[in-house]
Amino acid sequence: MAAKGQPYPSVWARPERRRREQPALSREQIVAEALAILDAEGLEALSMRKLGTRLNAGATSMYSHVTNKDELIELVLDEVYGEIRIPLPEGPDGWREAARSSAHAVRAAVLRHPWMASVLGDIALASLGPNVLRMSEDMLTLFETSGFTPEHAGTAMNTLIAFVMGGTLSEAAWLAGLARSDQDEEQWMARMMPAAEAAVLPYPRVRRQFDALKETGSEQSRGSEFDLGLDVLLDGLALLRTPAAG
Structure with a gap:
């Protein structure tokens, strides 16, 4: 809830309090x-x-x-966004690798802090902080300097972020659940395996997916699926570039 005289319920929109003396904490x-x-x-x-x-x-x-706690979470979220660096493309065709690096940087930040899965559904918590705005500016620069119009740069950025968050927040929630259970992935898989193998028997296509997961391992499988999906996404975004960009 916004404080009196505050136009929007965000720590970034609240006028900074005047302090008569230096507070004990920064x-x-x-x-x-x-x-x-x-x-x-x-x-x-x-x-x-x-x-x-x-x-x-x-x-x-x-x-x-x-x-309050909501304002505190806003500040911490923006601190995490400060860990993310968006590279500039190297040369006219470097946009794809720069976008790939950006996607992996966002994914890595969320997985380092899996509690984020519980709060990122509230867009107000991360929309006005200086670090998230800096990240957005840098990502728009990446696309606009690589042959995307400003409109298409915005589409490309939003699509890329939606893809990364869509999969990564599920991963983060999974990792947070593991942490609460005091188990690692191998221990959890070992306990779940007998019941899962019995459950998928009537479903041959699901069973093939399950067998593949057993072969590769959960962590490796998540990474491979992310990379494959990212390649498909970047192939689609390439269609938005102007013809002169190649």
């Missing part, structure tokens, strides 16, 4: 500790009270930067 300290809790224990473990205890800070120091 925003960077708060965000770093919140990110550490999220990575180690998941979204459910994060609370303003727990964060204050970890930082040995009182409410005044905390709330001079964030008013």
Whole structure:
């Protein structure tokens, strides 16, 4: 909910509070500790009270930067987006490799922080932060300097991000579930295998997919499917380039 005088419910839209004196904590300290809790224990473990205890800070120091948990999550999400680097294409035909590197950078950031799967459904949490806006600007630059019109550059960026997030958030949710169960993928697969093998017996096409997964392993299979889907997507995006771009 937006604070009084705030046009939009976002930490980035809220006027910065005037401080009579230097607060004991910086925003960077708060965000770093919140990110550490999220990575180690998941979204459910994060609370303003727990964060204050970890930082040995009182409410005044905390709330001079964030008013609630939603604002805190906004700040941490933007910190994660700051890990992502979008390369410029090398030469007129380098857009494809640059786009591929960008997709892998976004995927890697989400998988490093699997708790993101629980919050990225709320677009307001990640739309106004400086790092996500910088990432968007860099990705539009990638496409616009590679023969895409501004309109098609926007389409290409949105399509690429939708593809990456669509698959990767499912991966992240899977990894977060594994972490809560205190099992790794091999342990989980070993426990699930007898029941799964019996369940897929009447379905020959599903069974072939399942047998292939057993051969390659879950992690390798996810990576291969991502790469194949990305190739197909980039083939389609190539059709949006202007004829002069080749």
